[in-house]
């Protein structure tokens with residue numbers, strides 16, 4: 001595959017940084033990472049395979065990472081990388097947007113595939129709630145894109161490279177927002193993207209307490225529990241981090257087991273990369289059956305307990 | 316307090332048809348106000364109601380914006396007036412062109428303390444316009460806001476991130492993108508809808524904003540529905556132990 005010259009990566013979290021560095025290696029001759037924190041953090045980034053680390057230092061108390069937009073923007077204008085890969089978190093998307101506006105360009109978000117065709121960077125990403133993929137390219141010296149999770153995988157062994165560390169001086173932004181406090185969110189530590197098996201629950205469940213039946217089955221087959229959006233954002237039975245789909249988690253599991261889920265496109269784009277899809281739904285006409293490998297048309301309240309006991313008996 | 320809430324008019328997603336060649340047809344699509352933007356409008360209206368002030372709505376786009384039902388639709392939710400930038404060049408505007416046009420319109424409207432955007436547009440959901448707009452206007456700017464409290468000349472806000480909630484102090488004027496859990500948008504009454512028809516609407520085109528040269532900064536190469544993955548579709552019917560046993564046999568080697 002052809003490559004561009006300079007790829008830069010920007011991530012808040014180290015695992016995302018490692019992924020983006022690995023992607024940068026595929027796409028560019030030279031990879032540079034923008035890194036916050038201690039000098040150790042910067043050295044770690046060099047070990048992920050960055051040829052150059054722009055070390056931004058540790059933010060002072062109350063200072064937001066967003067305040068570094070001015071500093072990074074000036075660096076981008078000076079060094080003019082061909083491509084900037086950004087972690088697709090809420091903060092990442094916000095910073096990407098502000099950097100792009102500063103450069104007079106646009107951002108392509110949630111890249112599912114990045115290819116370089118005769119020096120042109122072409123990016124595929126989902127549009128219209130999963131109804132289509134759009135291939136797009138950006139004009140301007142630097143293309144900015146946020147990269148969907150799992151697009152690049154981290155190589156098994158670290159390169160242990162000796163990337164150069166460049167200290168960057170902080171530039172005070174003209175305006176800024178102050179962080180007064182941070183509260184951690186309960187139940188937020190799930191990583192559905194990485195789960196091998198996922199059992200999704202939907203509006204087919206009448207009561208929150210009934211989810212126990214699904215949790216039991218999930219436990220028996222070693223699956224993480226996920227859900228459709230109304231379960232997380234309508235009735236709030238589960239944390240938002242657990243909902244699957246275009247505006248939620250995008251999965252790539254071995255098995256996706258959908259229970260009481262209709263299978264609308266906005267949900268299924270998050271699940272249809274699964275190797276095997278199994279569905280339980282009482283409506284024969286539910287769209288999920290068009291997209292399933294195995295399924296049963298029937299009441300989940302009758303089916304789940306029997307299935308769980310069969311699994312227990314045959315283990 | 317002068318507030319502007321921005322919104323986008325988008326095709327109803329249920330009406331999008333995938334054609335034989337995997338391209339999309341919008342021929343039969345109705346247009347509507349993006350669902351995430353209703354939260355931005357509601358947030359602005361509530362602040363104006365609670366603290367006094369003036370709220371306007373602003374949208375940029377192509378001809379569907381002129382639809383009188385859509386104009387009434389937004390005005391019936393509380394804004395006192397409406398500004399539209401309608402230009403055929405804005406038909407497939409990317410986030411850059413949209414933000415640039417909004418920024419020019421806001422400068423023309425004049426003094427403004429707070430600009431609200433939805434989390435993302437209902438169609439493309441790029442979540443970019445608020446961030447780009449804030450930067451273009453050189454204002455303090457933030458996304459993911461799920462709660463707003465006003466204090467003197469600043470906003471105390473909660474921002475919901477993946478693993479944490481930040482409590483922020485945002486100096487005004489500011490551009491803020493709000494999440495869907497910030498409020499429940501109101502449903503306008505018949506009276507609101509009738510009153511909406513009498514509220515002032517100002518319409519410009521790109522040349523009125525001296526933006527006739529403005530261009531998209533991205534080029535769309537193709538937009539195609541994904542190829543369907545072949546599935547086995549071994550679907551059973553029934554709830555008897557026998558049928559469930561059969562399902563179990565089907566999936567046993569995958570599960571155990």
Ligand SMILES: Cc1cc2nc3c(=O)[nH]c(=O)nc-3n(C[C@H](O)[C@H](O)[C@H](O)COP(=O)(O)OP(=O)(O)OC[C@H]3O[C@@H](n4cnc5c(N)ncnc54)[C@H](O)[C@@H]3O)c2cc1C
Nearest residue numbers: 202203204228229245246247260261262266267282283300
């Ligand atoms: C812009 C946009 C973005 C969206 N993003 C997402 C997203 O990211 N993720 C997402 O999930 N959704 C998303 N949605 C919503 C999505 O379109 C669907 O509305 C949602 O996925 C439906 O959830 P569900 O299948 O749980 O509920 P329903 O559609 O109500 O389906 C429930 C199903 O349960 C079955 N059922 C009922 N009782 C039983 C029983 N006793 N036994 C067995 N089966 C039973 C019914 O037959 C039905 O098929 C989005 C929508 C829009 C417009």
